[in-house]
Amino acid sequence: MNAPLSPRVAAGAHAGPVAGASAAAASAHALLAQAARAAAQAPAAPGLPPLDLAASALNPAQRQRDLARAQDSVADVLVIGAGVTGAGAALDAAARGLKVVLVEAGDVATGTSSRSGKTFHGGLRYLEQLNFRLVAHAIAERDLMLHTLCPHIAWPEAFVFPLGAAWERLYVGAGVTLYDLFGLRHRAVPRQRHFSRRGLKAHFPSIDDTRAAGGIQYYDALMDEARHTLAVARTAAGLGAAVISGAPVVDFLKAADGAVQGVVVRDADTGQRHTLRARAVINAGGVWADELQRLAGASTFRVQPAKGVHLLLRGEAIDAQAGILARADDSVIIARRWYGQWLVGTTDTPWDRDKGRPVAEAADVRYLLDNLNRYLSRKVTLDDVLGTFAGLRPLLKPVEGQGTTSALSRDHAVLPGPVGLTTIVGGKYTTYRRMAEDVVNAALAGPGAPPAARPCPTAQLPLLGATAWASLRDEAPRLARTLDLPEPTVRLLLGRHGDQLAAVLAHAAEQPALARPLPGAPRVLGAEVCHAVAAEGARSLEDVMVRRLHLAWELPDGGDAVAPQVAALIAPLLGWSAEQTAAQVADYRAFVAGERAALAALRAEASRPATASAA
Ligand SMILES: Cc1cc2nc3c(=O)[nH]c(=O)nc-3n(C[C@H](O)[C@H](O)[C@H](O)COP(=O)(O)OP(=O)(O)OC[C@H]3O[C@@H](n4cnc5c(N)ncnc54)[C@H](O)[C@@H]3O)c2cc1C
Known part of the structure; x- marks a missing residue:
């Protein structure tokens, strides 16, 4: 304790x-x-008071205080899950002037939000699927992170796409040009650069230039996502949100008609159960979101967890001035420089074991090394691997007869039900701020939900650490x-x-x-x-x-x-x-x-x- x-x-x-x-x-x-x-001293955002820095400090004394005040009053919005989606929703609601409680079963960012590819990206692959709107939104968010919201945690990083054949230059170049165009507004990252075979070898000495006829360089942004999620949660706390980790939701408080009126959490330190009342509850439980919805009395979707593994390689393993994104057996393989080391990912396989402890398996490590080595002249070996981690994507499946297929086919889904509970699931890290805005809008549209004091200001709200x-x-x-x-x-x-x-x-x-x-x-x-x-x-x-x-x-x-x-x-x-x-x-x-x-x-x-x- x-x-x-x-x-x-x-x-x-x-x-x-x-x-x-x-x-x-x-x-x-x-x-x-x-x-x-x-x-x-700076206003948190135009029209808002400064962040209360003392209140943004999360520690055992603050946790006790927040648990007590969450029991003593009715929150406007209670958010379940302090991954980036839930932390983002808590920040969004707090910034709108609402009384907010954020509860987390374990540690902040303990789920997928500390086990991702750590990239704010537009998503080149969505261009192949002609999903231009999603790419435009994601690039706008990427650039917002870089120039306003968290320039200390995120930084622009170059990636090279090696071209297998000369015709690819036109095809990939067109996609990367669109990428550049979507980023014109903020110009937060440099524009594309083309390389001949020799030019690529000079820029990326580790490349196997017998396989690459040249390359195109484009930019995305890297970050430390566990610290980013923490900064989002602490910023919410600095705007008055109660943040309570080590407090899994074990039940829901319901009215006679089944409407959700709050949650019951178990204090991981004491084992005691506490009832927290709220006018609107948001379920941002990631791969646990379907279990939470069932616990609340509805069942409109299922989550099928899909595991993605990353390797961390020592910095000397690859000699290059940029990361690489290249085609792999199933999808793409990406190696990016991360704090002087190389982060290589990812895989995509079903996972039906403990959702709290996804781990890399031998086949995952082999897959990543083999696919990366297809592009390298000096092969990376097990000796280069410093560590590995796995994260889970929530793949959504509709429940038969619930008619939610179209909602589930979008990048992220906001799902109402039962009354008083709004679930958000899916999406990607990069667009968490927009997802948060969507789910808070939906939660505030429900019956009995409180009115917000102001519209969502998070596009102009730097995270803790970014202001000065x-x-x-x-x-x-x-x-x-x-x-x-x-x-x-x-x-x-x-x-x-x-x-x-x-x-x-x-x-x-x-x-x-x-x-x-x-x-x-x-x-x-x-x-x-x-x-x-x-x-x-x-x-x-x-x-x-x-x-x-x-x-x-x-x-x-x-x-x-x-x-x-x-x-x-x-x-x-x-x-x-x-x-x-x-x-x-x-x-x-x-x-x-x-x-x-x-x-x-x-x-x-x-x-x-x-x-x-x-x-
Ligand atoms: C391998 C991999 C790589 C990725 N790479 C990228 C990338 O580079 N860029 C990008 O934009 N996106 C990426 N993504 C997607 C991105 O990581 C996720 O979309 C995002 O992290 C999901 O955040 P979340 O808050 O929804 O879920 P989570 O981070 O999993 O948060 C859910 C939280 O809910 C809590 N919770 C669950 N049940 C309860 C309960 N009963 N009571 C209280 N709390 C509970 C959990 O403990 C957890 O902390 C990647 C995903 C994977 C798997």
Whole structure:
């Protein structure tokens, strides 16, 4: 069970200089404090007050407070599921001036929203399906993220499409030209670039140029999606939403006529059940959405989970100045640079096991390596793989006789029923903001739903960390010098925390060692671990290692070795005993072993012939 944090840590936002620090370090802290102040004073969006930064800090004390206030009053809108769709709906409703509660069974972004391809993209493949409207919308959202909503978390990234035959240049080029045209409004990413065979080899030295007659480069945006979803949820909290993680919905509160009037959650810490009343309930339960709808008394669709696997490769595995998108056996294979490493995906296979723990299997790893290697002169091997993760897409199936087929055939579906409950399912990460607007509009159109104070303002509402980020964007070299950290580390810090970096470094005020990289995890500061617990709602070692700092996927051992050190930093903040701390480490190691079982099996298989011949 989580104990309350000390007030200093719970407040989590002091921006004073590190004790005994040099004048140079003090100037870095002053710069960061200035950005934090600017963020605290700017209106959240035109016509809105500033974000309440203290309220945006998620931690055990806030969770208790929010649980209590959610029981004491009737919410205008209660959202189930803090993936990007649910967090987006909570932010949308809070920004419209409504009283909002967001409940999540596990951690924020614990489902598909931390296990995706991490790309805000228009979707070249939708062009092949002639779905121009969807592509135009997705590109508009991609560009909105890059220039207004979260430029600290998302960045433009180049992809090369290798051309198998000369005629493809015309076909693919036409699609990429449309892509460019849809992006003209914001010009948030550079335009296409064409390469000859030789030009492509110079740009992408790892390419097998016997297979590629040239290439076309286009841009999309990459991001850290678990942190993005967290920023959406924290921004909602900063606008007054109650955010309660570790609170699975186990039942619905219903009127005599079956109308939904709220939910019953089970507190994962205490096991107690609590009733939370609401005038409108939104079901954003991802691959669990059909189960939730059934629990509420309706059954208009089924979800068939489809698994998609990604591999993380070490940065040296591929020599290239751009990512690659190319045709694969079933669909496309994409490799993109992600924080100096390569993220390769994805697969598409049915999954009927535990929806909470999808994992890569040996066949998935082989499929990804084989399809990527079709395009590479220097083949990628198992030795290049740092980690792997799997996520689930909710494929929708109508229930016979319910007449919902047309609704389900769209990219995302907003499904009413029973009265008082509105379900949103499907879609893609990139368009979460529009999906949120759709589902909140639908929920507010239901009988007894509250009126909103204003129309949806989220297109002009930067996420937490973005408001004053422009003042820090070009300061990485200066901050690196004055904080005595490598510049790439400072860039990562700015990307993870934006204009809230001062609050992170404040954890080092009394323990300067926390302002240094963790031994064994050189891209992460000890202060970030503390901040994850004090302000980012992390409640377990897994929350910190996987979704806050993604050490589980970046470190070759999955973070196995560094886990006790990270747990030791968390323990005093969450009041863990020695036994609880050891249990957290054991649970985390079991999680890592499960995630990496396929890799371990493949490596064992690969080493067998060598062992046999040596014997
Ligand atoms: C392999 C893969 C790659 C992808 N790549 C991309 C990409 O690059 N770009 C893109 O735009 N899209 C991508 N997508 C799609 C995108 O990731 C999803 O559309 C998006 O993350 C779905 O978010 P969600 O909030 O709907 O679902 P989820 O993130 O799964 O959230 C649902 C939440 O509901 C919670 N929940 C469930 N039951 C309960 C309950 N009873 N009580 C309380 N909470 C509950 C869960 O714990 C979970 O946190 C990808 C998808 C996959 C599978």
